[in-house]
Amino acid sequence: MRVLVGALLGLVLVRGDLLSQAPVVRQPPPAVGAQAPKDPEDVQTPPAVATQTQTGGKANGSAGTPEGGFPTIRVETRLVNVALNVVDTKGSPVGGLEREDFQILEDGKLQKIAVFEKEATTPLSIVLAIDASESVMTSERLEKEAAKHFVRALLREQDELDLMEFSDVVRELVPFTNQPKRIESGLNAIQHGDATALYDAIYLASDRLAGTSAANGRRRVIVLITDGGDTVKGARYTQALEEAQRAGAMVYSIIIVPIYADAGRNTGGEHALIQLAEDTGGKYYYVVDPKDLEPAFAHVSDDLRTQYLLGYYAPRRGADSSFRQIKVRMTDAELKAKYDLRYRTGYYADAR
Structure with missing residues (x-):
């Protein structure tokens, strides 16, 4: 069966009953090529982009005069979960x-910790993004099985x-979804x-x-399986990082390195993934043998x-x-x- 799926700039022809339902995710804002950060400024001070605001735990800011005649000033706050x-x-x-073992500061100013959990049981929203380029999918069966076991072990109701x-x-x-069978069908x-549209994937996963x-302190997570290369002219590193930070997403990178000492290895891409993990509170792991996935x-x-x-309330x-910060x-x-x-x-x- 053949169907047409809307693509980034046109139409992509996709075969298969399942993939006929798999849309090509919308294109990120245009940029002049994808690139890893060239200096710390690219990472530490991402550019601002206007987006819709959505806050949790906030009080509507307004000033009014109650019956007693004294004005009441309300300060709008948002709950920031870390x-x-x-x-x-x-x-x-x-x-x-x-x-009491912790202190939390925003822009150098001490904040009162309003929410505290020892072992976070809050819900998880996870995007599992898999690099399907030929350079990564070398042991497809092992990679898919490892992903299936991960989903079954981690996903709760x-x-x-x-x-x-x-x-x-x-x-x-x-x-x-929270149904492992649907995810397994997708993996197959x-x-x-x-x-490899790596930065597009990070950008669009963050957007999702x-x-x-x-609500309920939900944690947002991106899990990437990739070799760190980006070969598509789409979103740039700084755009991908900013979108992840705007979503409050923690990025976990499982970096596939088929030949660890290969001179042609994309170390720039690897360094970008490492910096992305550090800035978002995630982590990175190297995998040389597919059995280590x-x-x-x-x-x-x-x-x-x-x-x-x-968690703390920021004015x-x-x-x-x-x-x-x-x-x-x-x-x-x-x-x-x-x-x-x-x-x-x-x-x-x-x-948001």
């Missing part, structure tokens, strides 16, 4: 810490997962391609996550299950679209020296 991983010097997760593939274009194979329908409900997925699952959740500053630190100097903290570095004030 998923936090604490590890020791060996990289093992550290549990048992309390609210309150969670949801969206499955995407990317090569020449980005396709959403399965929209958000992955098609290979020649190119931004549309999910932020399953342990890498297990690490991602464990990482998400051992997170703390911290609104009028029509503000700035990037606000977040810093979390240990209260005790001794603990500060013992443990490493991983969390997102900030958020956009006007983000």
Whole structure:
């Protein structure tokens, strides 16, 4: 059966009953080629883009005069949730810490921690984006089996997962669902391609996550399986990073390295994925042997299950679209020296 699927700039011909339902995701804003960051400024100060605002836990800002005659000033606030991983010097997760063990700052100013969970049980919205280029899909059976085991191990009733593939274009194979069988069917329908639209995939996965409900402290996650290359003229690295930060998405990269010491290896792409993980509070893993994919997925699952959740109310500053820096630190100097903290570095004030 042949159907026409709307593509980025035209029509893409796709075969198969399942793939006939897999739309090519809309194209990101045009840019002059995709590129990894060339200097720290590209990463630390992303450009601002106007988007629709959606806030959680806010009070409508207004000033009025009650019956007593005294004006009441209401300050509009938003609840900012920060998923936090604490590890020791060996990289093992550290549990048992309390609210008073942490301090959280926004733009250098101390904030009151209003929400605290020791082991975050909040719902997860996950986009699993798989690089379907020939350079990555070398052991297809092992890769698909590892992804299936990851989905079955991680997905709970309150969670949801969206499955995407990317090569020449980005396709959403399965929209958000918590049914493992639907996701497995999507994994079986992955098609290979020649190119790699990596930054388009990150941008569009973030866009999908931004549309999910932020209720109940929902955590948003992107899991990428890729070799780090980007060979399509689409979204640039800075656009992909900004969209991920606007969505509040943690990016976990499983980086496939078929030949570890290969001189032609795309180390620039790898470094971009590493920086993306660090800026969004995610993590990265290297996989040389396809058999190591399953342990890498297990690490991602464990990482998400051992997170703390911290939340604070940040005051609104009028029509503000700035990037606000977040810093979390240990209260005790001794603990500060013992443990490493991983969390997102900030958020956009006007983000959805």
